[in-house]
Amino acid sequence: MNNDLDLPDLLPARMVNEYAYCPRLAYIEWVQADFAHSADTLEGRFTHRTTADEEGDLPQEISETDHIHARSLWLSAPDEHLTARMDLLESDGSAVTPVDYKRGAVPDTPERSWEADRVQLAAQAIVLRANGYACSQGVLYYAASKTRVPIPMDDALLARTRALAAELRTVAASGRIPPPLADSPKCVRCSLAPICLPDETNLLAAHATAPDDGIRRILPARDDAIPLYVQEQGARISKSGETFQVRLKDAKLGEARIFETSHVALFGSVQITTQALQEMCARGIPLTLFSTGGWFYGIAHGMTHKNIELRLAQYHVAADPALSLSLASQMIAAKIENSRTLLMRNHPSPPADALAELARLADAARTAPALPTLLGIEGLAARTYFAAFHGMLKPRNDPQPQPDYTFDFNARNRRPPHDPINALLSYAYALLAKDLTIAALAVGFDPFLGFYHQPRYGRPALALDLMEEFRPIIADSVVLAVVNNAILTPADFLRRGPAVALKPTARKKLIQAYERRLDSLVTHTLFGYRISYRRVLEVQFRLLARLLAGEIPAYPAFRTR
Ligand code: SF4
Secondary structure (H helix, E strand, O other): OOOOOOOOOOEEHHHHHHHHHOHHHHHHHHHOOOOOOOHHHHHHHHHHHHOOOOEOOOOOOOOOOOEEEEEEEEEEEHHHOEEEEEEEEEEEOOEEEEEEEEOOOOOOOOOOOOHHHHHHHHHHHHHHHHOOOEOOEEEEEEHHHOEEEEEEOOHHHHHHHHHHHHHHHHHHHHOOOOOOOOOOHHHHOOOOHHHHOHHHHHHHHOOOOOOOOOOOOOOOOOOOOEEEEEOOOOOEEEEEOOEEEEEEOOEEEEEEEHHHEEEEEEEOOOEEOHHHHHHHHHHOOOEEEEOOOOOEEEEEOOOOOOOHHHHHHHHHHHOOHHHHHHHHHHHHHHHHHHHHHHHHHHOOOOOHHHHHHHHHHHHHHHOOOOHHHHHHHHHHHHHHHHHHHHHHOOOOOOOOOOHHHOOOOOOOOOOOOOOHHHHHHHHHHHHHHHHHHHHHHHHOOOOOOOOOOOOOOOOOHHHHHHHHHHHHHHHHHHHHHHHHOOOOOHHHEEEEOOEEEEOHHHHHHHHHHHHHHHHOEEEOOOOOOEEEHHHHHHHHHHHHHHHHOOOOOOOOOOOOO
């Protein structure tokens, strides 16, 4: 993707292990600085708990009588371009022995070890030797079988280790991410599978379609963490142990476990303590800020994602009108098609002329010759769709009709909305923009630089770009659900002159319906597996990243059947 990146001089020994396991894994972790925990890596962290704290001395020179038992050592060898963090170093005499802790049992291989583990240990030995220590063997400790496996540091292993390290440096300097492994069982155990998307990338790169029963779903179907919304005016969020506490004066309104919190969304005058904010930054939990009425105006998060390679590619494409147009065309065509699908699903007798017009406009969007043309097509499609939108609202039988607040919808209006449906749509779009901004940041994009929406101060243009394909199937669908299922009634709205706003209880119900929608499973039309809409949002950004890396030929905008 980019070969102008300044790579670090020192390659961590752990990366030699990753490269031996899968070159793409090492590239994602070392060059793109992306990482994700899985059950396996968390278990690995647990295995290392006894070696994590630095302990014990390693003298500059050791003698026959020294008995060294040092934990968590960090040494580098600039001439070898290697750096190594060692779990444990032992010596009984003048030579040292690095001990590397591995989760899992002793492998059933002739060497009783994996090559990836051996080369990592050998990289540690190379670093030790470069620092003047004699090291003729290392030990792999397999925690599940509580077994030490000695590994001789022979010339062949050291040469293989140096060759792998050199190869990784060459691959990293090329700026081209290695392709995913093909149908490999390694991917199933790889914590980076949700980032790498191996089968999805291979499928799209080959211009293939998934078999009838879909491709492997290696990524989890849902997220375990959920958002914490706080809209009680005057409330305060603080950290207490492993929880976020929400209080109003002395009354406790609720709490959320920190490790189960995906992000925190504050509406209006809600305070948060510095300690809570620090914890959120440390754990990568973003804070989103809304006005009381639901205007999404800000986000706070920890250090920006380290994947500068991705952002450079994003800036490059955003600066190229033709590339930007080809991306935007796919997004707008998908938006129009998804609007049409929603009409067909929810309208008791979808107007044939509107369906035909939307089909025509989706085709036109795909081949739009310029951005202004695409904008015109999108505007026309929106008018066609919203003109038929009221037909998707079930007629109401209110015992006491309130003419002012009936769900009557003729056209989209906003800032401020003039009727309840527009108020609901605006609110739902703000929630969706928030989630797409978070997803963009999580993947490593700059959410403020888009391909369709032009840069404007404070506007998350890239999030709004990807939002296009999801507006009908997430936000509009939620609005239809709360109205048609009478979750909200006309009594849930306030009139303020020409404007209409949601009462606080109504906002809460809308947020709950929206979160239920994001958590619901949908069959991915390209891959055939079922994942939550929330996952789909992230997958779309990951696929966009794969496109910008040159791995797949086109952006596969999300379409629903
Ligand atoms: S998911 Fe598979 S291809 Fe991707 S990094 Fe992991 S092992 Fe490599």
